[in-house]
Amino acid sequence: MKKQWKNREEPAAEQNQFSRESDVGVFQRPMQDIQNSNAVDRRSFLKLVGFSAAASTLSGCAKPVERILPYVNQPPEMTPGVANWYATTCHGCPAGCGALAKVMDGRPIKLEGNPDHPLSRGGLCALGQGSIISLYDSFRQKRPTIQQSATSWEAADKEVVGHLAVAREQKGKVVLLTGTITGPATRGVITDFIGTFPLAEHITYDPVSGAAIREAHAQAYGRSILPAYRFDQADVIVSFGTDFLGTWISPVEFTKQYASRRALPLQPPKGASEPNVRQLTSCHHQFEARLSITGSNADYRYQIAPSQQLNCLTALLATVKGGSPTMDVPSSVAAALDQVARDLRAARGRSLVVSDSNNLHVQLAVIALNETLGNLGNTVDVTRFSNQKQGDEREVERLVREMAEGTVSALLIHGCNPIYSLADAKAFGDALKSVPCTISFSMYPDETATVTKYHCPVPHPIEAWGDAEPQAGRYSLFQPTLRALYDTRPFEESLMRWSGKAGSFHDSLQRHWQEKIFPYQSETRDFTVFWEQMLQRGYSEAPVTTQPLSASLPSLTAALSAETKRRTALATPEIEIDLYETVALRDGVAANNPWLQELPDPITKITWDNYASVSPGLADKRGIVEGQWVQIQSGDRTVKLPAHIQPGQHERTVSIAVGYGRDLAGPVGNGVGANVYSLTRGREGGLQQRAQYGSLKRVAGQRYAFALTQTEAEQHGRPIAQEVSLEEFLNGHGAHRAHIPEGKTNLWQDHDYPEYHWGMTVDLTRCTGCSACVVSCDLENNVPVVGRDEVRNQREMHWLRIDRYYSGDAAEPRVIHQPMFCQQCENASCETVCPVLATVHDDQGLNVQVYNRCVGTRYCANNCPYKVRRFNFFNHQRDDLVQNLALNPDVTVRTRGVMEKCSFCIQRIQQARIAARREDRPVRDGDVRTACQQSCPADAIVFGNMADENGQVSREKAASRGYRVLEELNRRPAVTYLSKVANKKGSHA
Structure with a gap:
């Protein structure tokens, strides 16, 4: 099994976590300093002496009583405590995903995807989930x-x-x-x-x-359109810099489509032949400069600079046609282009080539490739075309x-x-x-x-x-x-x-x-x-008729050849600047949303900032260390940012996120990061260029401390996030399972589950790491925002985190995303050490947290092998009464000194049980959908009753790819992971 690692320092084990942090001036403040008092109060006393369970009966620190007034004039359609759902449309971006608004006691508190909508089909992205918060933003303009x-x-x-x-x-x-x-x-x-x-x-x-795509279609077909792309119809996907699983055009729709081609059977089919393999899963090739969400999910990833896209596309076009490319391409991808061309030829009419470049000739090359492969009308839909990027x-x-x-x-x-x-x-x-x-x-x-x-x-x-x-x-x-x-x-x-x-x-x-x-x-x-x-x-569909389109391939090829020759004569730039959108802030519209600011970047795991991502090789050459301030210049435009050393980054590129550096976003977003839109100036008065030539200069001085949520330095060689090839899966080697000796003495007693035993499965092949589930969980469960400084102190409060694991070479790593939350262990180590029985096991298999018993010893967090428990170092209740309207009344708001964690959305479980009891029936499979499950655009999460042998969660738990994290510790977690399968079958075996 490949060794997995989380950050650049980990494989080399250069130094421990504490020395790295002290070098940049980040430290953990003791409780005495936070309290600003030398006195030992009751809570501190209980923490110090590990008071026994009997002490929990003492009267003590309870949440202050906050009185509320009842609804005086209650509308007839409103039942207190019962949510009404309204069909609407997500407003986070122009993608127009169908949504359902949850309204509780007259207050919209949550958006979910509309499962019947043809685009979103129940999913919603992180921006869409977080957009409800802007409704209650006190910084909104209140009058003309x-x-x-x-x-x-x-x-x-x-x-x-x-x-x-x-x-x-x-x-x-x-x-x-x-x-x-x-x-x-x-x-x-x-x-x-x-x-x-x-x-x-x-x-x-x-x-x-996205003007280049429309203009390219106008030149090729005589119609300025942006096609709709069908990733679900593609056996082979070739993407040039396109983060279609993250931010490009319609990411929820594309993720649904993409994940549908990653839905592997629970058991490997017997006697699967090569044609059948292509029906199992698509093959995805990604050419890009920065490590994007889409690139991290690709079966094959190749590093090229943005300026090399045109040559690579033109060479690929020539190879697909059976000729020999005459243009220069990077030696590192020359052989790969031949392999990609063979895959494309084998999937004519069921392949797809896309690029996010705003360069006209790059988009003309994409059109020429899709035309040559017969993709128009199949994976490239010009009938129900997109109305975005106008x-x-x-x-x-x-x-x-x-x-x-x-x-x-x-x-x-x-x-x-x-x-x-x-x-x-x-x-x-x-x-x-x-x-x-x-x-x-x-x-x-x-x-x-x-x-x-x-x-x-x-x-x-x-x-x-x-x-x-x-x-x-x-x-x-x-x-x-x-x-x-x-x-x-x-x-x-x-x-x-x-x-x-x-x-x-x-x-x-x-x-x-x-x-x-x-x-x-x-x-x-x-x-x-x-x-x-x-x-x-919430939606309607109408028939669409359009005239057939046809392009002159010879004229397209001639135009591309001339442009390629012109570009070959240009000097190679020192640095190429690659600008991109993040899944949280996009173009900056959500800069004043604290939940989105605190959402870890799916790749870097940095919050509250943008930065200059550089490769390990470039960092070594320039003497740049993590957090080193650098100056990036393009023409007469200059920006200054801290550097982040990113594995998988192209060595001659620097990637920076737009959407930061706002001056008047609001109290949350003002002054966060740097505004780099000035670097998008089009060359020679042309289209906006998100890829620019420039230079990079190291700035001497103190390093900047990023607010990172993932800093653990050791994996100890354990098979935590597992990946296998498609060939291994077909041969019956779907996952590595730990051996647990039988007949040994168990420290824990077995539990009886008379009716329900709740469990979850997570398919790592489907999970893209988009982080929509993180924001959904935060809003559903009133998880507080702690701010940049507390994230630096490793006091973030997310109940659900998505761990990103690297494997292989730091220059070209493979990536696995793994959602991690409370595993609801049957043999829970947290329950063993809690001195006041604040964390206990119930008869539904849940490890529940009793907030009013908790005295904050934090023994449970220290003893949890999954590190999923969160401690309230402060009272995070908001003084802003308008913002408090966004709180979910079904979930208790926790106070200082209390431990909290994932509850498997117990409030939703109770609602389903009450509804079932009212109808005198058991809870049906699918009645309970956790917040993370409901929002997931990839349908990677399944929740249900493991006591039901016919339920979906039970079937997936028995899959050949199924395994449980740290199973060798005998914690018996209720979460089963399905190992990631990379399509290494076929011409790349």
């Missing part, structure tokens, strides 16, 4: 402003209407600058608004552009010139923050001063809203009506789940009022659906019935 002074809507409307009337009379230009809008009803309102002016236009801007940054550059020239009379900005995210934000801000009427529509007083004359705040999407069409013919609804908390107004209603349209946007939305969508369905002839069905279901 004029020149940063609060005003009324009547006063704001009067002034804006006056400005727009002048623009109309003088034939001045009115411009709407928005982010990508997929809602057809909203687009209709915009079209009507623009039509009331003699000179007006709508410009779309995306902070992270922006073109060159239009924004033109807008800046027009504003500076004084030809723009009014600028309305919605759904984007150009003062923060534009590469030339200063030029935009200077030009904005020449526009007489500037209006910002946003939830927050952000960087753009504070420099416009009018700020017209919009409600949170969960407070308002709306719709979305993320893919052609697939429609979904937003519906409000509560009345707006503040004096806000929908963007669409403002446009309607200012253009003299009567009525509300809700009326306009209904009218649009009745005229444009209702006629294309066949379920009912009554629109009222149809509308009610849509509110319950």
